Amino acid sequence: MNSQQNRNSSVPVAIRLKDVQHRYPKSQVTLSIPNWEVQTGDKVFLHGPSGTGKTTLLNLLAGVLQPESGEIALLDQPFSSLPTRKRDKFRAKHIGVVFQQFNLVPHLSVLKNIRLAAYFADNKASVDSKAAAMIDALRLPSEVLHQSAGSLSVGQQQRVAIARALINEPEILLVDEPTSALDTDARDAFMNMLTALCETQNTTLIFVSHDKSLEKYLSSSVSLSALCTLKEAE
Amino acid sequence: MLLSFAVSSLKSRAKSVVLTFLSLLISISVLLSVEHVRMQAESSFSRTVSDVDLIVGAPSGQLNLMLYSIFRMGSPTNNISYESVEMLKGHSQVEWVIPISLGDSHHGFRVLGTSQDYFEHYKYGDKQRLTFASGQPFAGVFGAVIGADVAKKLGYHVGDKIVIAHGTGMVSFTNHDQSPFTITGILAATGTPVDKTVHVSLEGIEAMHLSPSKLKPIVANPDDTSNPLIQPDDVTAVMLGLKSKFATFTLQRELNNYQDDRLMAILPGVAMAELWKMMGTVENLLRIISVLVLVSSLFGLSTMLLASMQQREKEIAVLRILGAGGGTIFMLLLTEALLIAIAASVVSTSLLTVLFSVSKGWLASEYGLFMSANFFSVHNAIVIGAVLAATIVTTLLPAIDAYRKAIHSRL
Structure with missing residues (x-):
């Protein structure tokens, strides 16, 4: 935990994008982000209507997509220029991701889902006790650890997804519309727990949503239309 | 980890996995018993006469x-x-x-x-x-x-x-x-x-x-x-x-x-060899048929894995986002196929051992066939090895497919 914080404090800029261009396959549309920086520990609310490149941006940040040109650097290290295998490893160790839904492998138990994340990140720490602590912090009964992920409610699954995404204490957490399947009460509880956990781990959070009412939980807010432009090539 | 994931994934698709397993079990059993009967026939044939010059x-x-x-x-x-x-x-x-x-x-x-x-x-x-x-x-x-x-x-x-x-x-x-x-x-x-x-x-x-x-x-x-x-x-x-x-x-x-x-x-030995050479044609025919049966079940295995790719897209997306590379997904599919094939080989060998032990006396008394019930021979190990190698080859197609899909999957 200490070394984690030291590392984070020595890296003030968690995310840096420079002249990033991405062309959508089978179309002439290009997404371009001239310049974007996120400080370590920031909790950025990224909002904008559907179809403005939210998911593409997340894919770029997670390293699933590679930009056509430009440079994405994470934690002051070049990221988008890494070979696929190294990007996969970097993602496993330094980036946590929570989707809208289907975050978990349904046929595995909750604990095994969490162990899987630790396995791919070569995280040899005592995963089980940490998972139990996180499940407790997320106000889930400890029995869920041994239930299959597919048998949980959507709200429970989303909370397990946070635990899974944070088990390796990643420096960056990417979250994509995680509350769209939740009702208002569950949504509030979810947001509080998410931000509290990020706070304790000093995690840089990128939170993507079209729901402006969630803005209040996060420290800063960026509109996608201000950040990037979509243009049709001639 | 990969192994326990493969086992769990197979369990979650129990029905199609069991059917594929049964089809492999039958074809491996056919192949092994044809090989076994052939070897036993050859030895029982050549033991008919001994020491006559x-x-x-x-x-x-x-x-x-x-x-x-x-x-x-x-x-x-x-x-x-x-x-x-x-x-x-x-x-x-x-x-x-x-x-x-x-x-x-x-x-x-x-x-x-x-x-x-x-x-x-x-x-x-x-x-x-x-x-x-x-x-x-x-x-x-x-x-x-x-x-x-x-x-x-x-x-x-x-x-x-x-x-x-x-x-x-x-x-x-x-x-x-x-x-x-x-x-x-x-x-x-x-x-x-x-x-x-x-x-x-x-x-x-x-x-x-x-x-x-x-x-x-x-x-x-x-x-x-x-x-x-x-x-x-x-x-x-x-x-x-x-x-x-x-x-x-x-x-x-x-x-x-x-x-x-x-x-x-x-010379009895020379004549015996000539006779066995003639029988060899029939023997090869049996072999070809059992190999074809095996090939068709291996294609069944490959089809099952390909078909499962559709329903597993999300699962693979999850693995990808956790940092699993395309190679891991490839190995996962290969492990699943090998697990089924190994299980089928083991069950088939045990089943045949039991079957031949039980029917040994009856075969000897009714047909004068003296069959050993020992299936744990070097020859059978080679046959099973070949089956597993063929499994890997037929699984390459779905595994490469999974690898490609994994590389291009999005969040």
Whole structure:
């Protein structure tokens, strides 16, 4: 935990994008982000209507997509220029991701889902006790650890997804519309727990949503239309 | 981790996995049993006769001579004179001589006229001598020694009287009614054609072909084998044991060029190999069929994995986002396929071992097939190894597909 914080404090800029261009396959549309920086520990609310490149941006940040040109650097290290295998490893160790839904492998138990994340990140720490602590912090009964992920409610699954995404204490957490399947009460509880956990781990959070009412939980807010432009090539 | 993930993933698709497993189980079992029966047949075939250096008969073909003299199949074309037998008995290179005379039957079992030397020198399997389950070799004119199968099928015991018919058919029109034989001994089972043979003396064969009037004095005095009427004139073939194996080819050439009788000498091993080569065609056909059955189930396995890719897209997206590379997804599919194939191989081997252990006695008694129930041989290990290699090859297609999809999957 200490070394984690030291590392984070020595890296003030968690995310840096420079002249990033991405062309959508089978179309002439290009997404371009001239310049974007996120400080370590920031909790950025990224909002904008559907179809403005939210998911593409997340894919770029997670390293699933590679930009056509430009440079994405994470934690002051070049990221988008890494070979696929190294990007996969970097993602496993330094980036946590929570989707809208289907975050978990349904046929595995909750604990095994969490162990899987630790396995791919070569995280040899005592995963089980940490998972139990996180499940407790997320106000889930400890029995869920041994239930299959597919048998949980959507709200429970989303909370397990946070635990899974944070088990390796990643420096960056990417979250994509995680509350769209939740009702208002569950949504509030979810947001509080998410931000509290990020706070304790000093995690840089990128939170993507079209729901402006969630803005209040996060420290800063960026509109996608201000950040990037979509243009049709001639 | 990969392994436990694969197991869990297979469990979640239990129905299609079980069906694929069953189809592989059946085809691997077919392949293994065909291979097993083939190997066992070959060894049981070559254990029919042992330690006989030459078989001498009338010139025909070496296969023909071996088939009727050893396997009691087909009919002898011609006989050789008894003077030739005497010549062989006196030959300096010859250690022992077993004359055999065929052509008669008893309730469908072949009757073999021979001498006492048969029980002393005939060997099967790994140089095993014939042993008596009860009784002893025949003495006198009308003694008979029957094989284990004959005794079992016809319910005979030592001391029973039997009648021998002329010809080799099941139904014979000329029964040698006047020459009843008495069973003096029953041989222990050997798993060779000996079990299906009725052995009598050469004099007995001559006696039963005499007219009733001539037969009477012989029946009245059955212990006297010196009556000139029942001295054999000719025999069907002779089995020879030599003093030195090195003399085999010399003697063979000598006998083939023998001037006083038309003789042909063959080496049982060489004839056996030729016969087995002919059977090889059938054997290969069986092999091809079982390999095709296996290939079709492997395609089934591949299809199952390909079809599952659709429903597993999300699962793979999750793995990708956790940092699993395309290579990991590729290995995952390969592991799943190998798990099914290994399980099918293990179950198939155990199943066949149990099956053959249970039916061993029945196969031996009903069909004279002596099958070992041991499936844990090097040969079977090679067969299973080949099956697993083929599994990997047929899984490459879905695995590469999974790899590509994984690389291009989005959040």
